[in-house]
Amino acid sequence: MNRRSLVSAGAVVLGAAVLSANIAGQAPASAAKAAPAAKAPAAKAYTPPKTPDGQPDLQGFWTNSTYVPFERPQGVTKEFYTPDEAEAAIKAAAAREAEQTEPGTAADVHYDFSQFGLDRSQSKFSYNLRTSLVVDPPDGKVPPVNAQGQKRAAERAAARKLAGGPYDSVQNMAIGSRCIIMGGSGPPMMNAGYNANYQIVQSPGYVMILTEMIHDVRVIPLDNRSQPPQDIRQWVGLSRGRWEGNTLVVETTNFNGKNAFRGASETLKVTERFTRVADDVIDYKFTIEDPATWDRAWTADAPLARTEGPIFEFACHETNYGIANILAGARAEDKQKAERAKKGSN
Amino acid sequence: MMRSRLLTRVTVVAFVAWVAVAMTLVTAQTPGYKAPRAPDGKPNLNGIWQAINTANWDIEAHSAAPGPVLELGAAGAVPGGLGVVEGGPLPYRPEALTKRNENRANRLKLDPEVKCYLPGVPRATYMGFPFQIIQSQKHVMLVHEYAGAVRTVYMTDQVEAPADSWMGWSNGRWEGESLVVDTKGFNDLSWFDRSGNFHSDALHVVERFTARSADTLIYEVTVEDPKVFSRPWKMSMPLYRRVEPNAQILEFRCVEFVEDLIYGHLRKQPSQ
Amino acid sequence: MRAKLVVVAACAGVLLAVGQARAHHAFAAEFDVTKPVTLKGSLVKWEMVNPHSWFHVAVKEPDGTVTEWLIEGGSPNQLIRMGVTKNTVAIGTELTIEGYRAKDGGLKAVGRNFVLADGSRLFLGGSAPGATGGDKK
Numbered sequence: 001m002n003r004r005s006l007v008s009a010g011a012v013v014l015g016a017a018v019l020s021a022n023i024a025g026q027a028p029a030s031a032a033k034a035a036p037a038a039k040a041p042a043a044k045a046y047t048p049p050k051t052p053d054g055q056p057d058l059q060g061f062w063t064n065s066t067y068v069p070f071e072r073p074q075g076v077t078k079e080f081y082t083p084d085e086a087e088a089a090i091k092a093a094a095a096r097e098a099e100q101t102e103p104g105t106a107a108d109v110h111y112d113f114s115q116f117g118l119d120r121s122q123s124k125f126s127y128n129l130r131t132s133l134v135v136d137p138p139d140g141k142v143p144p145v146n147a148q149g150q151k152r153a154a155e156r157a158a159a160r161k162l163a164g165g166p167y168d169s170v171q172n173m174a175i176g177s178r179c180i181i182m183g184g185s186g187p188p189m190m191n192a193g194y195n196a197n198y199q200i201v202q203s204p205g206y207v208m209i210l211t212e213m214i215h216d217v218r219v220i221p222l223d224n225r226s227q228p229p230q231d232i233r234q235w236v237g238l239s240r241g242r243w244e245g246n247t248l249v250v251e252t253t254n255f256n257g258k259n260a261f262r263g264a265s266e267t268l269k270v271t272e273r274f275t276r277v278a279d280d281v282i283d284y285k286f287t288i289e290d291p292a293t294w295d296r297a298w299t300a301d302a303p304l305a306r307t308e309g310p311i312f313e314f315a316c317h318e319t320n321y322g323i324a325n326i327l328a329g330a331r332a333e334d335k336q337k338a339e340r341a342k343k344g345s346n
Numbered sequence: 347m348m349r350s351r352l353l354t355r356v357t358v359v360a361f362v363a364w365v366a367v368a369m370t371l372v373t374a375q376t377p378g379y380k381a382p383r384a385p386d387g388k389p390n391l392n393g394i395w396q397a398i399n400t401a402n403w404d405i406e407a408h409s410a411a412p413g414p415v416l417e418l419g420a421a422g423a424v425p426g427g428l429g430v431v432e433g434g435p436l437p438y439r440p441e442a443l444t445k446r447n448e449n450r451a452n453r454l455k456l457d458p459e460v461k462c463y464l465p466g467v468p469r470a471t472y473m474g475f476p477f478q479i480i481q482s483q484k485h486v487m488l489v490h491e492y493a494g495a496v497r498t499v500y501m502t503d504q505v506e507a508p509a510d511s512w513m514g515w516s517n518g519r520w521e522g523e524s525l526v527v528d529t530k531g532f533n534d535l536s537w538f539d540r541s542g543n544f545h546s547d548a549l550h551v552v553e554r555f556t557a558r559s560a561d562t563l564i565y566e567v568t569v570e571d572p573k574v575f576s577r578p579w580k581m582s583m584p585l586y587r588r589v590e591p592n593a594q595i596l597e598f599r600c601v602e603f604v605e606d607l608i609y610g611h612l613r614k615q616p617s618q
Numbered sequence: 619m620r621a622k623l624v625v626v627a628a629c630a631g632v633l634l635a636v637g638q639a640r641a642h643h644a645f646a647a648e649f650d651v652t653k654p655v656t657l658k659g660s661l662v663k664w665e666m667v668n669p670h671s672w673f674h675v676a677v678k679e680p681d682g683t684v685t686e687w688l689i690e691g692g693s694p695n696q697l698i699r700m701g702v703t704k705n706t707v708a709i710g711t712e713l714t715i716e717g718y719r720a721k722d723g724g725l726k727a728v729g730r731n732f733v734l735a736d737g738s739r740l741f742l743g744g745s746a747p748g749a750t751g752g753d754k755k
Contacts, residue, residue: 052385052483059482103654106646109718111670111729115741116692117700122742167647168614170605177644179669180601195695199498201487203392203480204385208487210496212695213668217489217496217595219478225592234597311498312698313511317601318463318535319667322690326648327612329721334614508703509666509694 048246048276053204055222056246058276061311062304064189064284065125065196067093070300072132072140079140080129094121118194126281126305135285136299145263149293153263167330170323175259178323179316181235185216187252187270188261188286188300198304199311207241207248214316220250228254233266235259248274265292280306380523381557384481389523391479391486391555394588394595395563397472400427402459404541405581406435414454430472430581436543442574449542457540461608462600464495464512466536467529467551468567468581476588478595479555486518486525491595499527507531510547525555546573561587649690649728653719657687657727661711666694666704673729675713689715689729697741713740 048056067090081089097119101108113119132140145153163172176182184192192213199210207220220241228238233256241250250272257266268290275283282304289297384390400408407429413422438446449456459465465473475491486499499518507515507530515531532549550570558564563585570578606613659677673689694702712735720726732740 054385059484104651106651108730109646109649109651109728111691111717112731113692115732115739116671116694117696117742118692123696123699164614170609170612174644178601178605180599195693199485201480201482201485203482206392206478206480208480208489210487210498214494215496216494217487219480219489219595221594232596235599236597308699310500310505310508310699312508312695313464313513314668314693314695315464315512316669318458318512319665319672320669321672321688322644322648322670323609324612325720325722325724325726326644327609329648329650331612331614332722506703508698510704 046277051202053202055202055207055243056248056276057202058200058207058248058274058282059202060200061307061309062198062200062282063124063126063196063307064184064191064198064302064304065120065123065194066127066133066191066302067120067125068128068130068133068302070133070190071142072134076131076140079131079135079138081131083129086127086129090127094119097121113194120194124305124307126303128303130301133300133302134298135301137296142262143294143296143298145293146295149263149265149290152265152292156260156263165330167326170327173323173326179214179320181216181259182211182213184213185211185218185236186261186286187218187236187239187250187272188288189272189284189302191302195314197307197309197311199309207250210311212311213314215314220248230254233257237268237270246275248272250274261288263293264288264290267292277303379557379559381560386483388481388520389525389557390481391525391557391563392481394476394478394593395585396476396588397474397565397583397585399430399472399583400425401430401472401581401583402469402474402539403427405430405539405543406541407431408541430583432580432582437576437579439574439576442544446542446544449537449544451542453540453542456542458536459540460604462493462604464493464536465490466512466532466538466545467497467514467516468553468565468569469536469538470495470497470513471553471565471585472583475598476593476595486527489595491598493598493600497529499525512536514549514551521554523556527551527553527555529553544574545569545571548573555585558584561589563587645728648721649718649726650721651718655715655717655719655727657689657713657715657717659684659687659713659715661707661709661713662686663709664704664707666698668693668695673713673715673732675715685725688724688726689717690727691729691732700742702741707740 048058051057051059098114098121101110114122117123134140134142137143160172163169166172170178182192183190184196184198189198189209189211195212197212201208201210205222207222209218209220210216211218216236218236218239220239222241222243224242225240227240232238233254235256235258237252238254239250239252241248243249252270252272253268255261255264255266255268261268261270268288271287271289273283273285277283283301284304285299285301287297287299288294381389381391384392403424404427408424408427410426411424413424415422436446454460459473464470470477470488470490470492473490473492477488477490480487480489484500484502486501488497488499490496495513497513497516499516501518504517510531510533512533512535514529516527516529518525518527520526529551530549532545532547532551534545534547534549537544548571552568554564554566556564556566564582565585566580566582568578568580569575657675657677659675662674662676665672665674671691671694673691675687675689676684677687678684714733715727715729716731716733717727717729734740
């Protein structure tokens with residue numbers, strides 16, 4: 001099992017028509033010229049196949065693993081890299097991932113990801129020339145948090161401080177460590193870092209999205225049902241979907257506020273747009289609205305690339321031995337500290 | 347005249363014979379009911395379904411009984427049930443029966459449901475929470491409200507289970523009007539109910555989902571586990587469609603509900 | 619080879635973007651960076667579970683006694699996609715594991731590198747630590 005070369009085996013390269021579709025509508029002509037693969041005529045739109053009940057077909061296994069950073073890096077001002085620049089950026093990121101950790105450092109206290117195929121370069125990833133997933137605002141950065149949002153962030157930080165040390169109790173630990181929910185579920189669906197895979201299955205009136213970690217399923221109804229009652233709050237919110245042409249538009253509200261997406265409040269609204277733009281690509285855009293946190297809506301474009309299944313069961317809580325180990329270790333350290341303190345005061 | 351009387355007699359005889367056959371089915375079925383077709387021509391089993399019985403308390407016949415938590419009183423007590431296992435008590439091997447009884451005596455500590463662990467198969471079907479069937483040509487998904495459990499039934503590209511899991515590895519096929527799901531690759535950690543009925547990692551489950559009427563299915567299960575049972579056994583029950591216009595699977599993300607139960611003893615105490 | 623961890627989704631307290639290097643605090647809380655171990659033993663069982671898999675390894679102590687260690691490894695899910703099954707690693711396979719011992723003092727460790735008797739790595743990556751560059755392309 002050799003490590004495959006980054007771009008040819010690991011990447012899913014957008015088709016020429018797709019590149020031009022992505023770039024032509026948005027980028028200045030220089031970007032289109034600089035990308036040799038984008039020479040195909042821009043007008044050739046892709047028609048997705050249909051499911052037996054006539055929905056555009058989004059089905060299959062997809063990944064949002066990518067080397068494109070969420071926000072535009074410091075010092076980068078343009079929207080698109082050239083293919084050479086993109087490859088160089090990917091190679092640099094992969095090299096950083098593959099760097100040796102120093103024995104005896106905290107970073108070394110972990111299994112080597114690459115042995116288990118969990119680094120990005122060893123599985124399919126979504127490749128595009130963007131310099132950031134955030135596409136609006138045009139500077140590629142999330143807008144600043146407003147005063148209300150900052151106040152809430154401060155309150156949350158104060159509450160965390162009151163709760164004590166990070167390992168005083170399981171409730172003080174990260175939500176993902178506790179196996180409650182992970183970032184790939186969303187919405188919006190963020191790159192989980194590894195096992196960043198999804199399975200989409202459609203039936204009449206529904207689109208189902210299974211997120212690998214933690215076997216999380218969103219079943220999105222397409223029947224124009226009424227708005228969900230305000231009293232029902234969920235980690236993944238409540239979603240309603242509809243087709244606009246070949247684009248699945250999913251609106252989600254009713255978040256419970258416990259897993260605040262980038263500091264958002266319970267009034268967060270996420271609008272996702274799924275469009276199959278090639279056999280191997282679903283264009284996935286999401287718009288974030290929360291006037292209690294940001295003074296303007298903002299949007300990211302994070303295409304999904306077709307990948308291989310299967311998605312093996314990610315049962316997490318059931319075999320989450322690490323929690324007990326961590327808490328027991330912390331209590332052992334507390335005990336040692338207390339004994340040292342006692343000795344010191346004698 | 348003669349001919350029509352003969353025909354009538356033949357018809358009556360045939361009808362009586364049919365009724366005799368029909369009576370051997372577990373529950374009366376609308377004769378020859380065929381579900382509407384899904385867009386790909388297969389029986390349409392899509393929908394949100396739920397069992398209405400006490401199988402999750404105990405799959406064998408059982409009387410009403412007090413529950414294991416005193417403070418819950420009648421609210422936590424066990425309702426009686428006629429049982430969903432066909433043909434009497436479960437055919438445990440002698441040493442396995444001992445283990446079942448130990449499980450039962452310690453069910454508060456040992457029942458994986460109490461810890462919000464994945465429920466396994468077929469328990470997930472009759473847990474008293476709804477589940478949704480989402481049917482496509484390549485995959486039939488069973489999406490459960492309880493703990494967000496989910497099963498992928500592979501209708502094509504079928505392989506053996508690569509490793510053991512809580513919900514098993516399912517390969518499916520259509521046999522006439524029935525969806526037949528063949529599942530192996532279980533770990534030995536789930537139970538069949540709250541009464542300690544259990545299995546090993548040799549568990550092999552074959553389920554049949556057949557439409558019985560517009561809003562009901564017949565669910566039949568054959569269970570085989572030579573490490574635990576001396577022979578295969580069968581259970582069956584109806585499944586009822588959730589017909590409310592806005593019916594949907596909600597979250598029952600129960601990990602939070604059990605963290606203090608599982609990890610509370612490792613919490614830092616104020617004196618430390 | 620000690621590839622550096624770039625993203626640890628499971629331990630992110632906040633939903634962070636990929637690409638931000640972040641120390642894996644929870645692991646350094648579970649295992650003791652001051653207690654490195656090198657264990658040589660044979661595989662008793664590989665629990666192919668999530669969020670992290672666990673190797674049960676029979677380790678022969680210097681005095682001849684055998685203890686069973688529990689060693690933490692990665693999620694098996696990507697390996698399964700690459701064709702690994704529960705039959706891939708035979709019981710009895712000789713392993714050398716470098717890692718760090720659990721803080722709670724038990725016979726547990728996180729396995730940094732899992733190496734077979736012939737010096738190759740258990741699953742992926744070709745050469746054992748010490749070889750320069752390995753087969754990365």
